[in-house]
Amino acid sequence: MxxxxxxxxxxxxxxxxxxxxxxxxxxxxxxxxxxxxxxxxxxxxxxxxxxxxxxxxxxxxxxxxxxxxxxxxxxxxxxxxxxxxxxxxxxxxxxxxxxxxxxxxxxxxxxxxxxxxxxxxxxxxxxxxxxxxxxxxxxxxxxxxxxxxxxxxxxxxxxxxxxxxxxxSLFKAPLEYIVFQLDLGCENNCSHCVNSKLFKEVVRFDVQALVDDLQQKKELYGVIDFINIDPNVANYDLEDFLRACIEKKLEANLYFYGGIQPDKVTGGLAELMKEANVRGMTLPRELEKETNAQIQKSYGAEHFHRAVEIFQKNGFNLSDFHCSFPVGFKDDCLIDIASIIKEINDLGAIAEIAPVALIPGTAEYDRHSMLLKGKSLEELNWALWPALDTAEQIFAHAQLYNAAHGNRFKRPWDSDIFAP
Ligand code: SF4
Structure with missing residues (x-):
């Protein structure tokens, strides 16, 4: 030993x-x-x-x-x-x-x-x-x-x-929720994402054993909120997992914050989600057509809108739907971003503005490489807006970020730094 x-x-x-x-x-x-x-x-x-x-x-x-x-x-x-x-x-x-x-x-x-x-x-x-x-x-x-x-x-x-x-058993922080994994990896190739580089093939968990494990954790720790942050479960085992939760009467609150690929949302999936007590999720809104195609998304706003309709028809409250869209590219269209935020707010959902982490080895890093010159891995932190090259752009992005969050942050990206 x-x-x-x-x-x-x-x-x-x-x-x-x-x-x-x-x-x-x-x-x-x-x-x-x-x-x-x-x-x-x-x-x-x-x-x-x-x-x-x-x-x-x-x-x-x-x-x-x-x-x-x-x-x-x-x-x-x-x-x-x-x-x-x-x-x-x-x-x-x-x-x-x-x-x-x-x-x-x-x-x-x-x-x-x-x-x-x-x-x-x-x-x-x-x-x-x-x-x-x-x-x-x-x-x-x-x-x-x-x-x-x-x-x-x-x-x-x-x-x-x-x-x-x-x-x-050795985790000492307060246990308000438990994180579980269902499918690790994603076979899509969005130009800013490293998921396809991290996992040569998607790692899939035994669904029945997983639900048994959650049941045990629920009893052992008294936790009823289970959070999944895997990148793309709707492409793999989500339906089977939800069926198992229903059959085994897990009776917990489920959240999928890694992202439910909107073109995979069907009436059947929404019904299962409702019955299995899915309370919240990330449902990517993505950007407008042209920009979305540039970053090689295989789905887009039209799929998001259809998915929202399906969820609404199935009686979902959208207040814990995080509708994400990436920002922080050199060619961001701020007017589009502002209108996406408004669109999502009007749905009663959360505008999940998502600055990209530009990581060497991705196509998006290469596209921005001139702007990122001289940056260490640490300096590529998304919250440092590494690809924005004017103070005005950073200020505008900071304002939009805060607007997407209902202006609840007091001084994000301290405005003093923008003073001449
Ligand atoms: S769908 Fe999501 S997880 Fe998959 S490659 Fe695109 S950004 Fe990454």
């Missing part, structure tokens, strides 16, 4: 808009690996540096100033750490018996620097431990990850653990 210590690093947060965006960021992959290592009989510990209270005004700690917009603008904005600082981590590490192995995961590529800080902190406390770095960042940028960390890099999912269910 060996001791394996898992660490979930904190994340970078530019402002309260990005803080809210980190909703439902449970460390599902780590919780699956914990399940696996426990099954193998190893001693497992978990240090979670993340703060899940994303809707409360928590005391974010100052991280550093980072460039806002393209580098030639010379604009900088304060950024923060959401989660625990390295000093806290060091104290937590001191409380541990030395582990043989320490596994660290980094999901968003723009959070990699904090994962490296975690690794450096662990190395000083446990110089003998084997360090292993995994997650989307290590999968997409193994050389970058290896050079910066000197850790062992694991790309992709671990076959033995990929379809295990997350083990929440």
């Amino acid at each position: 060996k001791k394996v210590l898992f660490i979930n690093p904190p994340v970078v947060c530019v402002n309260e808009c990005q803080q809210g965006w980190y909703s439902f960021a449970h460390p599902t992959s780590i919780l699956k690996l914990i399940a696996w290592q426990q099954q193998l009989g190893h001693q497992v510990a978990f240090i979670d540096c993340m703060d899940y209270a994303v809707n409360k005004i928590t005391s974010l700690q100052f991280y550093k100033k980072m460039p806002l917009g393209t580098n030639n603008l010379n604009l900088y904005i304060d950024t923060f750490i959401l989660g625990k600082p390295m000093s806290w981590l060091e104290q937590e590490l001191q409380k541990q018996d030395p582990p043989e192995e320490v596994w660290i995961s980094c999901h968003m590529t723009f959070n990699n620097e904090l994962a490296h800080q975690v690794i450096r902190t662990v190395s000083t406390v446990f110089p003998e431990a084997l360090l292993l770095l995994g997650g989307n960042y290590a999968t997409l940028f193994p050389e970058h990850a290896q050079q910066k960390s000197k850790a062992l890099i694991h790309g992709g999912l671990i076959p033995e653990a990929k379809t295990l269910f997350p083990d929440y």
Whole structure:
């Protein structure tokens, strides 16, 4: 038996808009690996540096100033750490018996620097431990990850653990909901998305066993809200899953915030969703036809409108429908964006304005590469509007972002920075 210590690093947060965006960021992959290592009989510990209270005004700690917009603008904005600082981590590490192995995961590529800080902190406390770095960042940028960390890099999912269910027994944050996985990956090829690069083939879970697992978690933790953030479940096992929830009388509230592909919405699916008690979802609105075609979407606004009609016919309240559309491209049409926000608000739904994370290796990164010149992975954080190259554009996007959220943010992208 060996001791394996898992660490979930904190994340970078530019402002309260990005803080809210980190909703439902449970460390599902780590919780699956914990399940696996426990099954193998190893001693497992978990240090979670993340703060899940994303809707409360928590005391974010100052991280550093980072460039806002393209580098030639010379604009900088304060950024923060959401989660625990390295000093806290060091104290937590001191409380541990030395582990043989320490596994660290980094999901968003723009959070990699904090994962490296975690690794450096662990190395000083446990110089003998084997360090292993995994997650989307290590999968997409193994050389970058290896050079910066000197850790062992694991790309992709671990076959033995990929379809295990997350083990929440070591998860200490308040459990208001539980995150579950149904289908990982997506075979579409939207030009800004890395999902098709992360998963060579879609990973599908055993639907019956999954519903049994949710039933057990419901009883064990008293949780009735189950959240799925997989990229495209409507393309795969959603109907089977809903049928199983109905047959097994799960009687929970289900939410699908990863995105229900609108052209897959049928009357039959909507009926199943209603009966299985689906309360909320992300239903992509996408952009207008020409822009949508440019980013290679296989579905568009017309499918969204038809899906909305179907959901309305089936008696859905749209107040927890997040209707997403990507922004932050160099050629955004702000008038279109404003009218999309109004259209969604008029439906009584949520205008989910979604700034793109431009990631090297995607067609969209290439299309913006001149503007992104000189940016590190960390500086490609979507909340830094990395491809916008005038202060006016950033200001307009900030205003639209806030408008989409009912102007509830006080000073997103602090307006002082736009002063001449
Ligand atoms: S449909 Fe969604 S998950 Fe699939 S490639 Fe497009 S953006 Fe990515």
